[in-house]
Every structure is written in structure tokens, then in C-alpha cells.
Amino acid sequence: AQRVTQPEKLLSVFKGAPVELKCNYSYSGSPELFWYVQYSRQRLQLLLRHISRESIKGFTADLNKGETSFHLKKPFAQEEDSAMYYCALKGDTGFQKLVFGTGTRLLVSP
């Protein structure tokens, strides 16, 4: 079974502090991992994908197959980063659909 775990419901940091949103997954095959973000009053949108190895808005995430993790990191948080973040997984067999975690709300205070 495919499962995504985001252990923190809320992460509160001060502006300029480092941020790490945790994501662990359970999947026996070769997964693809994604981070989605939902800003206030905006639709859910893709932030980054592990296969592209990109940095978006200063965020990075590395797939660690040994620890089955895909944590989202940013060295210096900004107030505009405050949002709901979802980690998602796509398996490599069957119909291609995403399994989402329960989400972490990031609150960046001035």
C-alpha cells in the first residue's frame, strides 16, 4: 500500500529561521514524490517534484530512499511562505494517481 505521513500538523517559525517540513512515505516500489502548496484563498499548486531536482522559491527537497523521506527545506523562511503544504506520492505501477499526506501548516511570524 502507498502511504504518506506528515507528522506535524503545524510548524511555527520566525522570519529568517530555517524550515524543514517532514514527509515520510511507505511504498515498496520506485516512487515519485511531490510537494504541493496552498496559500490562503488560492488553489492548490505544485511546488516541486523530486525528479526535477529543482529549487522553487528557495525550497528544496531530496528523496532519501534509505529513510523513505522527502523533507522540504528552506534555509531562511519568509512571511509569504505561510501556507498549507502537502507531500504526495505516485507509485510506479497501475494507474497513475497521487496519494497525499495530511498536510502541514507553516506559519512564519515576523
Place this chain on the structure above:
Amino acid sequence: DGGITQSPKYLFRKEGQNVTLSCEQNLNHDAMYWYRQDPGQGLRLIYYSQIVNDFQKGDIAEGYSVSREKKESFPLTVTSAQKNPTAFYLCASSNQISYGYTFGSGTRLTVV
């Protein structure tokens, strides 16, 4: 301007009534999805469709029904059999899923 349109934005339903949520996309995407978003539970898959005239149940399909008569449209009906229908419903579409989904803006359904 390409995208996904969900309507209405807010919907109120009396207990015992069926309601239909609209989802239209002009992205020429083959696959479409319906998720339910509840606080603390993330997004849970209700139904999905790979191609026209074909759809499959997701993890929480009970009390819901869908149709896919056109590539652009994937309406979701919340029936009276759904025990807890008050929620935020999200529609999404994709072609190559490695590029992720495109989401609609959602419909908030409230049973009164």
C-alpha cells in the same frame, strides 16, 4: 486561458438531497480526479477517470457517483447516501502525472 473550473464555489444542501458538483477543464488532459479535503485528513481520493466513458472508485467512493461523457467534464454527484458530505471538494486533471496535477479552486459543500 487554460485551466480547471469548478462550480459552484459554495453549495448548500438539505439532508436527503443529491447535489452535483461541476468540473470542467480546457487543458486537453486525459485524466481527471475528485478529492475530498477535510481538516487534519489531507486529500482523499473519491473517483478518478483515465479516459472518456471510464472511471474507477478511489478510497472513499461510497455515497458518490461520477460520469465522464466528455473529455472536458467530470461532474461529481454527492448522494443522500453519503453520511458526512460537508467538506471541501477538489477536482484535478493531468496528462503526464510526473508533471503533477492541475487543481481547480474547489467547491465547499455544506449540508444544512
